[in-house]
Each structure stands twice: as C-alpha cells, then as structure tokens.
Amino acid sequence: MERGPIRILIADDDPVTRRLLLAALVPPTYEPVEVSDGVEAYRALQSENAPSLAILDWLMPGMPGVEICRRVREEGGANPPYLILLTFRGRTADITAGFEAGADDYVVKPFEAQELRARVNVGVRIVGLQQKLAGRVAALEEALAGVKTLQGLLPICAWCKKIRNDGMYWQQVESYIAEHSDARFSHSICPDCREKHVAPELERLRKRQRDA
C-alpha cells in the first residue's frame, strides 16, 4: 500500500505548465517527478520504481501522452498506473479518444490547482484500492496454494476405519483429516463407546483387584 508521499509523474515539454503542476502538487503529500518529453515519460512509467500516477501532456515531442496511454494499456501489467491527460482539447470527441486510448481522466489547460488536486486524489484513491485488491488477491492465491484439500472418494477400511492415502498407506482417520484440512482433534470417548468398551474394561480391572 502506498504510504507517505505520492509519487506522480509530470510530463510536459512546457516549463511554465510543469512549474504550475509542481506548485499544485507539493510535498509532503506529493512527490512529483518531472520529465519534458514523451519518451522519457514512457520510460519512467516502465521503470522498476514507476510512479503509480502520471499527468501526461496530450501532445509532446518524442511520444504524445495519448500514445503513452495506449502503449501502457496494451502492455497491461499487474499494477497499471492511473493516467491523467493534460489537454486543451475539451471537445467530446477528443475526450472520448483520450479515454479510449486508456486515459483514466483528463485535465483541461489552463487548469486550476484545486481541480487538479481533486482529480489527482481520485487517482490516488483508485490506485490505493487497486493495490489493496491486488494484495488481497495475492494473499488469497497464496492461501489457496497452501490449502489442504479434503474432497473426492476416500477408500476407508470397513472394519478399522483407516483411510488409504495417496501413498497407498493406511492411515488413522484423524491423522488423515489433520493432514488434509485445518481441523485438529481432541480425543474423548462418546457415551456409546464408554458403554461398549470402557465400562467392561473397568469392570474387568475391578474384578482383578477384588480377586487379588
């Protein structure tokens, strides 16, 4: 889970726009990483410690932001970044094209810091949920891999109730179940068995004592 400052990639070839973005996303809440062309932005998103959120100018030398969105989405990946396109293009057709390319949101230039932060924070929330979900799935997969299954047809001895395990070994029913599930046993004696086995044995011992 992403704690501490939120790393955000800022990609725009205009230094005035970059400065405005930096001014809107100040530490300690945010940790902006700036680049000034599309290829650098794309590389940053592919790097090992890639920011999970990026603000990309729609049109940049090297690679336009919209193309970065397309590529990042094509590549998939376990933790896809949240991508915000920065654009002058406020027309519905352009916005739709941005979303179809894989952008999660867009901000129209010139932007106001408050709106930008609000949109970034939506991204932060989504990325957080995504990471949480990915963490849960990973934990679940791990648990599933280690889970002991108790299912199918079990060959059991009709007389002593031992179970033949996968290794063709006849095993006590409780040890078999303990191995194949999270169940544990505490041994006790039921009333029927007490009557049938324990009572006669006790009687036998008493008799032996008396005789002695």
Added chain:
Amino acid sequence: VGEGGHGDTPGSATDKSPVDFSIALRNAGGDVTLLIELVGIFLEDLPGRVRALQRAIRDGDTGDVRFVAHAIRGALAGLGATPAGTLAREVEALAEEGRLDEAAERVGRLTPELERLTAFLADSRWREGLSGS
C-alpha cells in the same frame, strides 16, 4: 497586433493588455511570487521556442511546428496571455492540418505579439498592479 484572434475568448482579455492578470493569478492559485517565477521561466524559455518555431516553418516540418506552437500555447495559457495564446492555438491547428503556408502566416503575426508580450513582462512595472490583488 493580436486582433486576429477570431474573438473566441469572450470577455476577459482586452486587446490593449497582452496579459489578463486575473487569469494568470487564478492559475497561480493567487500566489504572486509563483506568478513572478512563472514569468521568469517563460521569458527564459521563449526565445529558444520562437527560434525553433521559425526553424520548423523554414524546414517545412509541420510536426515540429505543431509541437513548438503547442508548448508556447501551454505557457501562454498558464500566464493568461490570451491574444498571443489564440494565435499559437491557430498555428498549432494549422500545422496539425498540414497547412504550412497559413501556419507560417500566423507565425508572422504571433512573433510580434510575443515580442509585445515579452517587452511588457520584462518591465517589472507589471507587478505593481498585483500587490493589491
């Protein structure tokens, strides 16, 4: 100069002033210090951009014309420099459509407008009006 903007920016900017400081300050979150810094960044960056734009026009490279015009436009939008911004937008749009001659003609109008803007911003007196805002 600056009157060829097709009037697509209703109200705010007057043709007299190259910058609408109400827009500029709003973009800077009301932070005058930040605005002064932005102007400094802009003045430093712009000459290289203008040269790149003219070179791209000369080379007939509409892709580059588009990129450079777009970057200039971004800065102008941030600074509320609407008259020049409108021209930069037109240069970008014409370059996108591959209409190099018209883009060149528009660059011919954008350049003096940018000169007017830089002359205005290079004179620190523009700051005087901001102190009370």
